[in-house]
Amino acid sequence: MTPDEWIAHDPDPVTAAEVAGWDAAELAERFAAPLRFGTAGLRGPVRGGPDAMNLAVVLRASWAVAQVLVAHRRAGSTVVVGRDARHGSEDFAMATAEVLAAAGFSVLRLPDPLPTPVVAFAVRETGAAAGIQITASHNPAADNGYKVYFDGGIQIISPIDAEIEAAMAAAPPADQIPRRPVPPGGGELLARYIGRAAMVRRYRGQVRVALTPLHGVGGATAVAVLRAAGFTDIHTVPSQFDPDPDFPTVTFPNPEEPGAADALLALAAAVDADIAIALDPDADRCAVGICGPDGWRMLTGNETGWLLGDYLLSRLPAGRAAGAVVASSVVSSQMLADIAQRHGAHHVETLTGFKWLARADMPPIGRQGAALVYAYEEAIGYCVDPDAVRDKDGISAAVLACDLVAALRDRGTSVLGELDELARRHGVHVTDAVSRRVADIDEAAEVMTRLRAAPPRLLAGFTVTATDLLHRCGPTTDALQFTGERDGTSVRVVVRPSGTEPKLKCYLEVSRAPSDDVTGNRAQASRVCAALEDAVRAW
Template structure:
C-alpha cells in the first residue's frame, strides 16, 4: 500500500503532468513501482541529469525537463544573466527532440534569447556554441553512451564548461521550488544554429598540423556523429573514409551493439572487421553523442583497440611536441584525472609543460588552468576515451576533433617512417612501460559501497606486489574543490611503481579500482610488458576483494 505522503505526491504529479502518455504510465504502475519512482528525484551527477525514460520525478520525462529548465532559468537570473543567450540542442535518442524543444520554449518564456539547433547534434556542438556565442548557458539533451532506455540533461555555464558545485545544488534546490509542470510558461521558438554547426565543423577540421590523407575506417555507433565527422574529415583532407554502413544512420535503439559504448567488448567488432577488409591505417569509433573517441590500429597480430590511456598519451605527446621549449611551454597546461595514467605527467615534464591532476570528469578537467594565472590549458583527457584537444574552442571532451587530430598524427608518423606502435614503444622507452586496468567490485547498494570505502580508509593494504604502499584520502585533500570520494594506494622501488585509485561508481552499484603498474624499460620492451601485465593482474586480483 502506498504511504499517504507518497500518495499525495503521486496524485499531484499525475494531475499536473502535461504528457498523457506518462500519466497513463503512472496510473498503470504497481504500488512498489510508484514508491520507487517517487522515493527521490533525479539529481545532477558527473555529467548532469541522466536516467531511464519513464514517468515520475525519478525518470527522464517532459515534466522533469520543464521543471529543471525553469530552475536553470531562475539560477541564471539570480546570477545576473537575465535576457542572455542560451544554446539548446539534443542528440537522436528517444525523446531528445521533444525535450530540447520544451527546454527552449521555457527559456524563451523566461525572457532568454535561445539558439535551438535545427537538427540532432553532437554534444561538443553545444559546448562550442556556448563558448563561441558568449552564451550564459548551453543545454544538451543526451545520455551519451547509456543504454537505449535512458536520456539525460547536460548543462554548461561559465563559457561552455560543465556545471560544478554549488551550481548543481543550486539548480536542484530551485527544482524543489518549481511550479507544477503544466503551469510553467512556454513560448514559441524557431530553430537555428546552421551557421554555428558549420563553424564547429570547420574548427574541428583545423586541429590538423600536417597535410596528406590516410585511409580510415569509421563508425558513429548509430549516434549523431556520422555526417558531422565525415564533413570534418573531408575539410581536413581525409577523403578515403570507409564507414560501417549498418551503424552509420542515427538509431536510438542501437540495434547492432549490446551496449552503445566503444569501450564495451564487441562494440567495435564491425569497425575492426571493416578496417581489416579495406586495409585502413586507423579505425575510429565515436560514442552516440560523439563526445568520446575510440581508436583502433593494425598490429602484427591483427587489429586492436587502443586503451583510453594509450590514446591519451599519444595525443598529449603529439600536442606538446608542437610547442617550443622554454617560456611558451612553461605556461602550457595539460591535465588528466586521478583515475587516469600517470604517464601524461611525465610527458609534460619532458616537454617543460605543467601537468594538473583533477577529480574525475570533464567538469573538472575543463577548469584545470583556473588556478594558474598566465597559464593556458592546451589538452586534457580521461581514461574513459574522453579527449579535449582544442580547449580554446571546446572546453569539454570532443570525439570529432580528437579523431581528426589522431588521424593527423598517423600521417605525421608515416611521413617519418613510423607507426602508432612505434610511437607507443618510444614513449615506453622514454617514460617506462605503463600498463593499466580497471576492475569492479559489485555492491548491493550505496551503503555497501560506503562501507567498502570506510574499510579502505581505516585498514588500507600496506603492500601490493611486494611493494610498500601508502594511502592518500582524496576526500580530505586541499583545496576543497579538489576533494572527491576516492583513495589512492601507491608505492615504488627502484624499478617498479604501482598505483591503485579506488572510488565508488557514480552510475552503477560498483566500487571501481583503477590500476597502473610502471616498469623501467630495459631495452627488452616485450619482456618488460609481459612482466608489467603479470604484476597488474596480481594487483587486480587483490582489488576484486577490497
C-alpha cells in the same frame, strides 16, 4: 510532491498513466528521491516519476536553470539548446527551449540531432550564458540525460549544480511552468564547428580511415570534419552509421565495452585502413584502433592520451610550451606528467571528469598565467582544442589521431613504434580498469565505506598506502587511492563509484623506470597488473 499531485500535474499523459499504474511499493521506491545532478546534469532511465528522465522532470529542471541564471545576473542572455537522437530527446529539447524562452532568455535551439561538442562549441562561440544538451552519452538505450554548460561552455560544478537542484525542488508543478515556442536556428554554427575542428591538423598527407558512430549522432559531422581536414578516404560501418536510439548492433553503445568495436575492426581489416575510429553516441569520446603484428586492436584510453599529448606538445610553436598546461585526471595514467616535463610544459592533475579538466588553467585548481592546450581522461575523452571546445570532443580528437598516424608513417614508424619510444623515454606504464556493476548507489557506498574502515595494506604483494580523496585539501571526490613501490616497480590503484552508471570502478597502473628493454619491462608490469586485477575483484 505526492504521487497523486505528480500524476495530476504531469503534462505527458503516457508517463502520468505509467505512474498511476504503479503499486504502493513501487510508488514509494520511485518517489523516495528525485533524480540528482551528477556529471554536469541529470541522467537516468526514460520513464515516469521524479527519479527518471521525462517531460515533467525536464520542465522543472529548465525552470530551475532559468532561476539560477537570473540569480547570477544573466537574465535575458543567450542559451544554446541541443540534443542527440535518443528516445525523448526531441521533446525534451523543445520543452527546455520553450521554458527558457518564456523566462525571457534568447534561446538558440540547434536544428537536428547534433554531437555534444557542437553545443559546447556554440556556447563558447556565441558568448552564451549557458548551454543544455539532451543526451545520455554512452549510457544504455533506455537512458537519457540533461547536460548543462555555464562559464564559456564548461560543464557546471558546485555550487551551481546544488543551486539548480535546490531550485528544482522548489519548482512549480510541471504543467504550470510557462512555455513559449522557439523555432530552430543556429545552423551556421555547425559549419563553423566543422571548419574549426578541421584546423587541429598539424601535418599533411592522407590516411585511410575506418569509422563508426555506434548508431549515434556523430557520423555525418565526423565525416564532414575529416573531409574538411583533408582526409577523404573514409569508410564507415553501414549498419551503425545512422542514428538509432535502440543501438541494435551493440549490447552497450560504448566503444570501451567488449565487442562494441568488432564491426569497426572487421571493416578496418577488410579495407586495409590505417586507423580505426569509434565515436560514442554523442561523439564527445573517441576510441582509436590500430593494426599490429597480431591484427587489429583498440588502444586504451591512456595509450591514445599519451600519444596525442606528446604529439600536440611537440608541435607547439617555439617558446609556447613554457606557458602551456596539459591535464589528466586522478584516475588516468601518470605518464602525461613526464611527457609535459620533457617538453617544458606544465602538468595539472585534476579530479575525475572534464568539469575539472577543462578548468586546469583556472584558479583554484589550475596554474595561473598558463594556458590549457590539452586534457585527457582514460575513459577515451580528449580535449585537443580548448580554445574552441572546453570539453571532451571525439571528432576533433579523431582528426588529430589521423594526423598523428600520417606524421608517424612519413617518419618511417607507426603508432606501436611510437608507444615503444614513449616507454623508452618515460618508462613502461601498464594500465587497466576493473568495473563492478552494483544494484544502486547505496551498494557502491557500502563498498567504499568498508574500504575506508579497513583499507588493504597489501595488494599483489606490494605494501600500499591509502589516500582518501574525500578528505584532502582543495576539491574532493569520493575515491580512494592506493600506492606502493618495490624493486623498481610502482603500483597505483584508484577506486571510486561511477558518476553516470551503477558501477564501482577501479583504475590500475603499474610502471617501471625507463629502460631499453621495453618488451621485458612491459611483460613484468603486465604480470603485476594482472595480480592487481585479481586483488581488486575480491573487493
